[in-house]
Amino acid sequence: MLKPTIKIAPSSSENDSFWLLYEPVVLFHESKKGKIFLGNKEPKICRFCNRDSSSTTFKMNAHVLPEFMGNKSLLSYYECDQCNSHFSKYETALSNFGGIMNTLSLLQGKKSVPKFKSKDERLQIKFNSQENILNVRATAHNVPNDTDKREWGKYVDGFKISDDKKTITFKTTKPSYIPRHVFKAFVKVGFGLLPIDSLPYYEKARKWLINEIDDEKIENLSLFHVYRQYGKLLKKPVVYLARKKKLYERVPSPENALLIFYGLYKFQVFLPFNENDEWLWNQDEIYLPIENHLVRNIEVNSEGDGTGEVNKIDLSTIFKVTDEEDHLSFGLKEGKFL
Numbered sequence: 001m002l003k004p005t006i007k008i009a010p011s012s013s014e015n016d017s018f019w020l021l022y023e024p025v026v027l028f029h030e031s032k033k034g035k036i037f038l039g040n041k042e043p044k045i046c047r048f049c050n051r052d053s054s055s056t057t058f059k060m061n062a063h064v065l066p067e068f069m070g071n072k073s074l075l076s077y078y079e080c081d082q083c084n085s086h087f088s089k090y091e092t093a094l095s096n097f098g099g100i101m102n103t104l105s106l107l108q109g110k111k112s113v114p115k116f117k118s119k120d121e122r123l124q125i126k127f128n129s130q131e132n133i134l135n136v137r138a139t140a141h142n143v144p145n146d147t148d149k150r151e152w153g154k155y156v157d158g159f160k161i162s163d164d165k166k167t168i169t170f171k172t173t174k175p176s177y178i179p180r181h182v183f184k185a186f187v188k189v190g191f192g193l194l195p196i197d198s199l200p201y202y203e204k205a206r207k208w209l210i211n212e213i214d215d216e217k218i219e220n221l222s223l224f225h226v227y228r229q230y231g232k233l234l235k236k237p238v239v240y241l242a243r244k245k246k247l248y249e250r251v252p253s254p255e256n257a258l259l260i261f262y263g264l265y266k267f268q269v270f271l272p273f274n275e276n277d278e279w280l281w282n283q284d285e286i287y288l289p290i291e292n293h294l295v296r297n298i299e300v301n302s303e304g305d306g307t308g309e310v311n312k313i314d315l316s317t318i319f320k321v322t323d324e325e326d327h328l329s330f331g332l333k334e335g336k337f338l
């Protein structure tokens with residue numbers, strides 16, 4: 001069987017291929033109204049393992065979006081403690097995948113902004129919340145004895161300020177992570193936001209999330225991608241669950257997409273394993289529109305057609321990635337990523 005071609009269509013603000021095809025089903029942006037719990041308080045049933053309190057417990061606060069993203073308020077009654085602890089390893093993978101950016105994004109985790117320490121500990125970053133300052137400590141090494149102090153910066157590996165003082169560059173490595181687990185962390189969020197009448201179509205996704213389906217037996221991995229972009233700093237996460245409009249049912253695109261924006265990150269994911277999407281694999285082409293916040297270098301020609309670039313990251317592998325390089329450059333203007 002020939003695989004369908006995957007056609008990626010980046011949106012521009014003038015020609016929004018994503019919001020033309022999709023509509024939001026859930027939008028969440030934290031306000032000051034306190035905690036919001038999704039689902040029924042009683043009786044509690046876990047939507048991941050389908051068990052109730054006769055065979056599992058519901059003592060922990062289950063965050064619909066990971067807490068490390070700054071989510072303090074969106075919780076659910078439908079995630080049991082056992083599933084919650086199973087999913088925590090996916091959240092750790094997602095957090096590790098974020099690397100140094102989690103610290104630079106000033107994300108308020110469980111207690112505070114996470115510190116960053118490179119493997120050799122020569123680069124350390126810590127946020128001082130009282131003074132609202134990000135302290136970067138970089139250690140020079142192998143400095144020749146007679147070097148002038150002003151030249152020590154040349155002997156620092158992980159951190160550089162450009163000669164014109166307009167750019168900061170960090171060069172470090174990410175903590176290790178399994179890409180498939182990162183993807184599962186996104187799908188778990190999407191599954192947690194789905195309206196109850198959509199759940200039966202995602203039975204395979206549910207079993208896969210709780211490891212009732214072996215990861216090695218999974219096919220059709222072409223949707224195991226995320227699209228990533230950087231942008232303005234968001235202190236609180238924003239999440240959209242989008243659904244393909246009824247009108248465009250026959251357009252060969254997955255039924256649901258998830259947009260998660262937090263810190264300096266923006267991600268788009270298509271939810272896999274929807275029964276209603278199975279016909280897509282028999283088509284010549286699968287069409288994936290990308291939301292305009294995920295697109296960079298957008299250019300629009302005189303006919304109003306846009307072109308743009310997207311960062312596609314393949315998260316299908318089940319093998320651990322170690323020492324992945326994490327190189328970032330910032331313009332020295334607050335909150336703006338170059």
Ligand SMILES: [Zn+2]
Pocket residue numbers: 046047048049050051056079080081082083084
């Ligand atoms: Zn459960």
